Amino acid sequence: MYMFVRNSRNYSGQIVFRKRDGSFLKDSSGKVLTLPYFARSITNLPGCVTNGNSPQGIFAITGAYNSPAKLIGPTPRIRLFMPFEGENKQFYNGYKNSTKLTDSVLYSLLLPESWRNYSPVYESYYAGKAGRYDIVMHGTTVDQRYYKNEVFYPNVPTHGCLSGIEKWDDKGYLIFSNQEKLLDIYNSLGNPKGYLYLIELDSQEKNVTAEEVQNLLK
Numbered sequence: 001m002y003m004f005v006r007n008s009r010n011y012s013g014q015i016v017f018r019k020r021d022g023s024f025l026k027d028s029s030g031k032v033l034t035l036p037y038f039a040r041s042i043t044n045l046p047g048c049v050t051n052g053n054s055p056q057g058i059f060a061i062t063g064a065y066n067s068p069a070k071l072i073g074p075t076p077r078i079r080l081f082m083p084f085e086g087e088n089k090q091f092y093n094g095y096k097n098s099t100k101l102t103d104s105v106l107y108s109l110l111l112p113e114s115w116r117n118y119s120p121v122y123e124s125y126y127a128g129k130a131g132r133y134d135i136v137m138h139g140t141t142v143d144q145r146y147y148k149n150e151v152f153y154p155n156v157p158t159h160g161c162l163s164g165i166e167k168w169d170d171k172g173y174l175i176f177s178n179q180e181k182l183l184d185i186y187n188s189l190g191n192p193k194g195y196l197y198l199i200e201l202d203s204q205e206k207n208v209t210a211e212e213v214q215n216l217l218k
Protein backbone atom coordinates (compact mmCIF):
# COMPACT_ATOMS: atom_id res chain seq x y z
CA MET A 1 0.00 0.00 0.00
CA TYR A 2 1.00 3.61 -0.62
CA MET A 3 -0.75 6.33 1.36
CA PHE A 4 -0.41 9.91 0.18
CA VAL A 5 -1.12 12.67 2.72
CA ARG A 6 -0.52 16.39 3.23
CA ASN A 7 2.09 17.92 5.52
CA SER A 8 -0.91 19.09 7.54
CA ARG A 9 -2.63 15.97 8.79
CA ASN A 10 -5.93 17.85 9.13
CA TYR A 11 -6.63 16.67 5.61
CA SER A 12 -7.61 13.22 4.44
CA GLY A 13 -5.16 11.15 2.40
CA GLN A 14 -5.62 8.41 -0.20
CA ILE A 15 -4.35 4.82 -0.31
CA VAL A 16 -3.46 2.91 -3.49
CA PHE A 17 -2.69 -0.79 -3.71
CA ARG A 18 0.07 -2.57 -5.60
CA LYS A 19 -0.33 -6.18 -6.69
CA ARG A 20 2.31 -8.90 -6.56
CA ASP A 21 3.19 -8.32 -10.21
CA GLY A 22 4.02 -4.67 -9.49
CA SER A 23 0.95 -3.15 -11.16
CA PHE A 24 -1.54 -0.99 -9.27
CA LEU A 25 -4.98 -2.36 -8.47
CA LYS A 26 -7.65 -0.78 -10.69
CA ASP A 27 -11.40 -0.35 -10.44
CA SER A 28 -14.00 -1.46 -12.97
CA SER A 29 -13.47 1.70 -15.05
CA GLY A 30 -9.76 1.02 -15.44
CA LYS A 31 -8.59 3.75 -13.07
CA VAL A 32 -6.18 3.09 -10.22
CA LEU A 33 -8.28 2.18 -7.18
CA THR A 34 -8.03 4.70 -4.34
CA LEU A 35 -9.43 4.73 -0.81
CA PRO A 36 -9.71 7.79 1.49
CA TYR A 37 -7.88 7.34 4.79
CA PHE A 38 -6.76 9.54 7.68
CA ALA A 39 -3.40 9.93 9.45
CA ARG A 40 -3.88 12.58 12.18
CA SER A 41 -3.60 11.99 15.89
CA ILE A 42 -5.67 13.82 18.49
CA THR A 43 -2.49 15.58 19.70
CA ASN A 44 -1.33 16.54 16.17
CA LEU A 45 2.25 16.18 17.44
CA PRO A 46 5.22 14.99 15.31
CA GLY A 47 5.44 11.34 14.35
CA CYS A 48 8.40 10.43 16.58
CA VAL A 49 6.38 11.34 19.68
CA THR A 50 4.15 8.77 21.40
CA ASN A 51 0.53 9.44 20.37
CA GLY A 52 1.74 11.86 17.70
CA ASN A 53 0.71 11.71 14.07
CA SER A 54 1.55 8.52 12.18
CA PRO A 55 5.16 9.00 11.05
CA GLN A 56 6.16 9.20 7.42
CA GLY A 57 8.01 6.23 6.04
CA ILE A 58 7.61 2.46 5.86
CA PHE A 59 5.47 0.11 7.96
CA ALA A 60 5.36 -3.67 7.68
CA ILE A 61 1.88 -5.09 7.08
CA THR A 62 1.46 -8.39 8.91
CA GLY A 63 -2.25 -9.17 8.63
CA ALA A 64 -5.76 -8.42 9.89
CA TYR A 65 -6.95 -9.11 13.44
CA ASN A 66 -9.67 -8.25 15.97
CA SER A 67 -9.28 -6.27 19.16
CA PRO A 68 -11.63 -5.54 22.09
CA ALA A 69 -10.75 -1.79 22.13
CA LYS A 70 -14.14 -0.03 22.35
CA LEU A 71 -13.14 3.26 20.70
CA ILE A 72 -11.82 1.37 17.68
CA GLY A 73 -14.85 -0.88 17.48
CA PRO A 74 -15.50 -4.40 16.20
CA THR A 75 -14.33 -3.99 12.59
CA PRO A 76 -11.04 -5.86 12.14
CA ARG A 77 -7.89 -3.81 11.81
CA ILE A 78 -4.61 -4.31 9.99
CA ARG A 79 -1.48 -4.75 12.09
CA LEU A 80 1.56 -2.65 11.27
CA PHE A 81 5.12 -2.77 12.57
CA MET A 82 7.94 -0.21 12.55
CA PRO A 83 11.65 -1.06 12.77
CA PHE A 84 12.76 -2.00 16.31
CA GLU A 85 9.16 -2.70 17.36
CA GLY A 86 9.30 -6.17 18.85
CA GLU A 87 11.75 -8.40 17.03
CA ASN A 88 13.03 -6.90 13.81
CA LYS A 89 11.99 -10.01 11.89
CA GLN A 90 8.43 -8.73 12.28
CA PHE A 91 9.26 -5.54 10.40
CA TYR A 92 11.25 -7.38 7.73
CA ASN A 93 8.53 -10.03 7.43
CA GLY A 94 10.82 -12.93 8.29
CA TYR A 95 13.75 -11.85 6.09
CA LYS A 96 16.99 -13.45 7.29
CA ASN A 97 19.81 -10.92 7.32
CA SER A 98 22.52 -13.42 6.40
CA THR A 99 24.86 -10.67 5.17
CA LYS A 100 24.62 -8.84 8.53
CA LEU A 101 23.61 -5.50 7.02
CA THR A 102 22.91 -2.72 9.51
CA ASP A 103 19.29 -1.83 10.30
CA SER A 104 19.54 1.51 8.53
CA VAL A 105 20.88 -0.12 5.36
CA LEU A 106 18.16 -2.79 5.42
CA TYR A 107 15.51 -0.08 5.76
CA SER A 108 17.05 1.96 2.93
CA LEU A 109 16.90 -1.06 0.61
CA LEU A 110 13.10 -0.91 0.84
CA LEU A 111 13.22 2.52 -0.83
CA PRO A 112 13.83 3.46 -4.46
CA GLU A 113 17.49 4.35 -4.91
CA SER A 114 16.61 8.00 -5.62
CA TRP A 115 14.86 8.22 -2.22
CA ARG A 116 17.60 6.81 -0.03
CA ASN A 117 18.95 10.21 0.92
CA TYR A 118 15.49 11.73 1.39
CA SER A 119 15.33 12.03 5.18
CA PRO A 120 11.52 12.45 5.70
CA VAL A 121 10.84 8.82 4.71
CA TYR A 122 13.07 7.63 7.58
CA GLU A 123 10.68 9.03 10.21
CA SER A 124 9.07 5.65 10.94
CA TYR A 125 12.57 4.14 11.31
CA TYR A 126 13.54 6.67 13.98
CA ALA A 127 10.10 6.57 15.62
CA GLY A 128 10.52 2.83 16.11
CA LYS A 129 14.05 3.30 17.36
CA ALA A 130 12.79 5.88 19.87
CA GLY A 131 10.34 3.30 21.25
CA ARG A 132 7.11 4.12 19.49
CA TYR A 133 4.83 1.11 18.93
CA ASP A 134 1.32 -0.17 18.24
CA ILE A 135 0.33 1.83 15.18
CA VAL A 136 -2.43 0.03 13.26
CA MET A 137 -5.04 0.70 10.57
CA HIS A 138 -8.50 0.76 12.14
CA GLY A 139 -12.05 2.04 12.06
CA THR A 140 -13.77 3.97 14.84
CA THR A 141 -16.86 4.05 17.03
CA VAL A 142 -16.27 7.68 18.09
CA ASP A 143 -19.23 9.94 17.26
CA GLN A 144 -18.12 12.19 14.37
CA ARG A 145 -20.55 14.89 15.55
CA TYR A 146 -18.11 15.69 18.35
CA TYR A 147 -15.76 17.07 15.68
CA LYS A 148 -18.35 18.68 13.37
CA ASN A 149 -16.69 22.11 13.58
CA GLU A 150 -13.19 20.79 12.77
CA VAL A 151 -11.65 21.03 9.33
CA PHE A 152 -11.07 17.25 9.26
CA TYR A 153 -14.75 16.32 9.88
CA PRO A 154 -16.12 13.64 9.33
CA ASN A 155 -12.75 12.00 9.97
CA VAL A 156 -11.89 11.21 13.59
CA PRO A 157 -8.38 11.68 15.03
CA THR A 158 -6.71 8.74 16.75
CA HIS A 159 -3.92 8.11 19.25
CA GLY A 160 -1.48 8.00 16.37
CA CYS A 161 -2.88 5.27 14.14
CA LEU A 162 -4.23 5.37 10.60
CA SER A 163 -8.01 5.31 10.38
CA GLY A 164 -10.95 4.89 8.04
CA ILE A 165 -14.31 6.63 8.43
CA GLU A 166 -17.06 4.50 9.97
CA LYS A 167 -20.64 5.56 10.68
CA TRP A 168 -23.04 3.85 13.06
CA ASP A 169 -26.75 4.40 13.63
CA ASP A 170 -28.29 5.17 17.02
CA LYS A 171 -28.82 1.46 17.66
CA GLY A 172 -25.16 0.65 17.08
CA TYR A 173 -25.47 -0.83 13.59
CA LEU A 174 -22.77 -0.07 11.05
CA ILE A 175 -24.11 1.94 8.10
CA PHE A 176 -20.86 2.99 6.35
CA SER A 177 -17.26 1.85 6.65
CA ASN A 178 -14.11 2.71 4.71
CA GLN A 179 -12.40 0.26 7.05
CA GLU A 180 -14.52 -2.59 5.67
CA LYS A 181 -13.65 -1.43 2.16
CA LEU A 182 -9.97 -1.58 3.08
CA LEU A 183 -10.36 -5.11 4.43
CA ASP A 184 -12.25 -6.23 1.33
CA ILE A 185 -9.46 -4.90 -0.90
CA TYR A 186 -6.79 -6.46 1.29
CA ASN A 187 -8.63 -9.79 1.22
CA SER A 188 -8.96 -9.62 -2.59
CA LEU A 189 -5.17 -9.38 -2.79
CA GLY A 190 -4.76 -12.51 -0.67
CA ASN A 191 -4.13 -10.91 2.76
CA PRO A 192 -0.42 -10.59 1.97
CA LYS A 193 2.44 -9.56 4.19
CA GLY A 194 4.04 -6.51 2.68
CA TYR A 195 4.61 -2.81 3.31
CA LEU A 196 2.74 0.44 3.67
CA TYR A 197 4.57 3.57 2.49
CA LEU A 198 3.23 6.75 4.12
CA ILE A 199 4.27 9.76 2.05
CA GLU A 200 3.60 13.46 2.57
CA LEU A 201 3.08 15.21 -0.77
CA ASP A 202 3.03 18.94 -0.07
CA SER A 203 1.63 21.72 2.13
CA GLN A 204 -1.68 22.34 0.34
CA GLU A 205 -4.56 22.75 2.77
CA LYS A 206 -7.04 20.38 1.21
CA ASN A 207 -7.82 16.66 1.08
CA VAL A 208 -5.78 14.51 -1.26
CA THR A 209 -8.17 13.58 -4.07
CA ALA A 210 -8.49 10.45 -6.16
CA GLU A 211 -7.95 12.54 -9.31
CA GLU A 212 -4.73 13.95 -7.88
CA VAL A 213 -3.42 10.45 -7.22
CA GLN A 214 -4.40 9.30 -10.72
CA ASN A 215 -2.31 12.13 -12.18
CA LEU A 216 0.54 11.41 -9.80
CA LEU A 217 0.79 7.80 -10.97
CA LYS A 218 0.69 8.50 -14.71
